[in-house]
Amino acid sequence: MVGPSRFMTLLSVFELGIVDLLRRTPGLTAAQLGKAVGAKPDAVEQLLLLLVKEGFLAHDESTGAYTLDALADVPETDLRRARAYMNLIKVTALRQLFYLTESVRTGTTVGLRELYGAEGTLYDAVADHGDLRDAWSKLMDTVTAHIDPWFFGNIDIPSGAQVLDLAGNTGLGAIHTYRHKASPGLKVTTFDLPEKENEALENFRAHGMSEHLSFIGGNVFDEIPQGFDVVLIKHFLDMFDKDDVLTILRGVNKALKAGGQVNILVPVYPENIKDTDNYNVDFFPAFFIGATMGQGGPQKLSTYRSWLEDSGFEVTKAITKDSAEIPPDVIPVQAILSATKAA
Amino acid sequence: MVGPSRFMTLLSVFELGIVDLLRRTPGLTAAQLGKAVGAKPDAVEQLLLLLVKEGFLAHDESTGAYTLDALADVPETDLRRARAYMNLIKVTALRQLFYLTESVRTGTTVGLRELYGAEGTLYDAVADHGDLRDAWSKLMDTVTAHIDPWFFGNIDIPSGAQVLDLAGNTGLGAIHTYRHKASPGLKVTTFDLPEKENEALENFRAHGMSEHLSFIGGNVFDEIPQGFDVVLIKHFLDMFDKDDVLTILRGVNKALKAGGQVNILVPVYPENIKDTDNYNVDFFPAFFIGATMGQGGPQKLSTYRSWLEDSGFEVTKAITKDSAEIPPDVIPVQAILSATKAA
Numbered sequence: 099m100v101g102p103s104r105f106m107t108l109l110s111v112f113e114l115g116i117v118d119l120l121r122r123t124p125g126l127t128a129a130q131l132g133k134a135v136g137a138k139p140d141a142v143e144q145l146l147l148l149l150v151k152e153g154f155l156a157h158d159e160s161t162g163a164y165t166l167d168a169l170a171d172v173p174e175t176d177l178r179r180a181r182a183y184m185n186l187i188k189v190t191a192l193r194q195l196f197y198l199t200e201s202v203r204t205g206t207t208v209g210l211r212e213l214y215g216a217e218g219t220l221y222d223a224v225a226d227h228g229d230l231r232d233a234w235s236k237l238m239d240t241v242t243a244h245i246d247p248w249f250f251g252n253i254d255i256p257s258g259a260q261v262l263d264l265a266g267n268t269g270l271g272a273i274h275t276y277r278h279k280a281s282p283g284l285k286v287t288t289f290d291l292p293e294k295e296n297e298a299l300e301n302f303r304a305h306g307m308s309e310h311l312s313f314i315g316g317n318v319f320d321e322i323p324q325g326f327d328v329v330l331i332k333h334f335l336d337m338f339d340k341d342d343v344l345t346i347l348r349g350v351n352k353a354l355k356a357g358g359q360v361n362i363l364v365p366v367y368p369e370n371i372k373d374t375d376n377y378n379v380d381f382f383p384a385f386f387i388g389a390t391m392g393q394g395g396p397q398k399l400s401t402y403r404s405w406l407e408d409s410g411f412e413v414t415k416a417i418t419k420d421s422a423e424i425p426p427d428v429i430p431v432q433a434i435l436s437a438t439k440a441a
Numbered sequence: 442m443v444g445p446s447r448f449m450t451l452l453s454v455f456e457l458g459i460v461d462l463l464r465r466t467p468g469l470t471a472a473q474l475g476k477a478v479g480a481k482p483d484a485v486e487q488l489l490l491l492l493v494k495e496g497f498l499a500h501d502e503s504t505g506a507y508t509l510d511a512l513a514d515v516p517e518t519d520l521r522r523a524r525a526y527m528n529l530i531k532v533t534a535l536r537q538l539f540y541l542t543e544s545v546r547t548g549t550t551v552g553l554r555e556l557y558g559a560e561g562t563l564y565d566a567v568a569d570h571g572d573l574r575d576a577w578s579k580l581m582d583t584v585t586a587h588i589d590p591w592f593f594g595n596i597d598i599p600s601g602a603q604v605l606d607l608a609g610n611t612g613l614g615a616i617h618t619y620r621h622k623a624s625p626g627l628k629v630t631t632f633d634l635p636e637k638e639n640e641a642l643e644n645f646r647a648h649g650m651s652e653h654l655s656f657i658g659g660n661v662f663d664e665i666p667q668g669f670d671v672v673l674i675k676h677f678l679d680m681f682d683k684d685d686v687l688t689i690l691r692g693v694n695k696a697l698k699a700g701g702q703v704n705i706l707v708p709v710y711p712e713n714i715k716d717t718d719n720y721n722v723d724f725f726p727a728f729f730i731g732a733t734m735g736q737g738g739p740q741k742l743s744t745y746r747s748w749l750e751d752s753g754f755e756v757t758k759a760i761t762k763d764s765a766e767i768p769p770d771v772i773p774v775q776a777i778l779s780a781t782k783a784a
Contacts, residue, residue, distance in 0.1 A: 195446065372494050
């Protein structure tokens with residue numbers, strides 16, 4: 099019950115700049131903080147109670163001075179990442195989830211329609227709404243920087259392979275693929291909606307990779323281009339319900355040459371749903387159904403494995419990132435599945 | 442971070458009617474539940490993961506059957522109260538808290554303005570907006586039913602006293618006072634804004650208490666009527682910042698005859714702010730500043746005590762309700778302060 103208020107109280111203290119202020123000038127009182135951030139001291143005092151309770155800040159009741167407590171030990175980069183997550187949740191989900199029940203019933207993002215007049219998914223809406231786009235892209239940049247090295251360190255891309263990056267957006271995945279896996283003759287093709295083409299080609303040029311990277315426009319539910327050695331599917335399968343995931347996997351199977359391989363990066367639920375070292379279950383169902391797609395959500399690793407087998411693949415690798423390696427402020431627990439097109 | 446999504450996932454499962462369905466018909470699958478509530482089974486399955494994780498529901502993976510687990514043992518009345526709280530938070534706070542930082546800066550309820558075009562406080566807005574009013578009144582009815590017997594059981598109202606119920610709204614507090622504390626000659630006067638008068642008098646008549654109860658219109662910040670033996674202040678002081686609370690308490694002091702007594706019911710923060718058996722700190726600052734008043738929030742019992750002393754009172758009683766007596770779904774931990782007008 100206190101989830102929404104706890105969330106916004108913490109984020110608001112960051113938004114007001116109070117944490118930054120106390121880092122530069124420890125020992126400020128509510129009166130001094132209020133003056134600095136343009137708020138009444140009474141309100142500052144009320145908001146900071148929760149941070150004192152949680153041990154993020156310390157408060158000397160005799161002098162009224164606030165100092166950083168646990169937050170003093172958190173590196174700036176971690177705080178930036180945590181704030182990117184919190185801002186994403188605030189902007190793309192907090193108000194939208196008010197309409198979760200209607201989203202479940204209609205399979206549409208009712209919150210986006212009510213708040214932004216936007217039909218379609220969050221991924222459509224970011225094109226038209228700067229606040230959604232900023233929140234989304236800041237988060238995705240930090241996620242990609244964090245998870246791509248792990249993904250590329252755990253998959254095999256044969257020398258000179260023809261690679262398709264499925265739903266590769268504006269080409270960042272292709273660029274990362276080339277950067278991590280360059281080999282003589284390696285070609286990476288980004289496949290996404292035609293309207294992404296210009297920006298993708300621009301990105302390839304800006305990175306001096308136009309010779310190795312290309313773009314094909316289309317829709318994964320119509321027809322996926324064929325003749326590839328490797329297909330990559332990153333941050334994508336969890337957006338869809340089972341029937342659509344199977345359609346995609348069967349299309350990918352057709353897109354691969356015999357013996358070709360698909361490599362999937364996707365968040366997964368723990369096999370024992372009651373595991374508490376994983377917050378995917380606490381976050382993704384509401385986020386996908388209520389805030390981004392009107393459908394979808396991750397599955398267990400074993401579910402994705404069986405769906406791959408049902409789609410003509412033999413699974414060669416299925417690993418989940420160790421929770422211990424994931425910073426405490428990062429929600430998704432990611433997995434990699436690699437599978438070969440069965441003969 | 443997962444607070445908002447956890448909150449709405451749980452509430453949405455109730456709103457869809459899934460808990461009621463499983464109570465009547467244990468063992469339904471996601472497909473059956475989806476059909477019954479008008480949602481795709483995939484979405485039902487996603488939402489119910491969290492309830493299985495938390496042990497509210499059980500899920501038999503071999504048959505797909507869901508049954509009530511911990512929720513089976515929760516009495517209907519407790520569930521109704523919990524839902525009233527959750528609905529209050531959803532309707533009056535979830536979306537509004539998006540604007541918490543602006544509310545802190547301006548001291549106004551920015552969320553109410555943005556979402557409802559409403560100037561003023563939540564208590565003003567409920568007059569014009571049915572959804573806010575329903576959520577608010579359902580919750581207040583359960584809170585009052587729960588807490589009033591404790592309040593009246595712990596305060597003394599001398600026989601035949603002249604009692605003023607400060608900010609007594611439309612007279613329910615006066616009615617409860619007469620019901621719990623009737624004595625020959627007891628008179629209770631509701632003091633609130635003049636526009637509440639008609640409904641209050643109507644309520645007095647409907648309860649057959651017109652002879653003993655009366656109404657005076659006015660504003661606590663202008664002048665409080667004088668000459669009373671007892672003043673009651675319930676659910677009110679926590680709505681204001683310190684300067685306003687002191688103004689009210691000084692006005693109440695003037696309203697009392699020499700030796701008269703004020704009795705206050707108010708939620709309080711624990712003396713040790715890090716106590717974890719109390720969620721007032723997690724909820725009220727954001728709720729009052731972001732969703733209801735643009736200011737205010739409870740204080741510690743010791744703070745209210747010292748403010749009473751600063752306002753010309755001698756505190757005769759200061760007790761906090763034992764957390765163990767409060768149902769786990771009830772957020773406010775209430776206190777009673779009684780104080781006598783110092784000579």
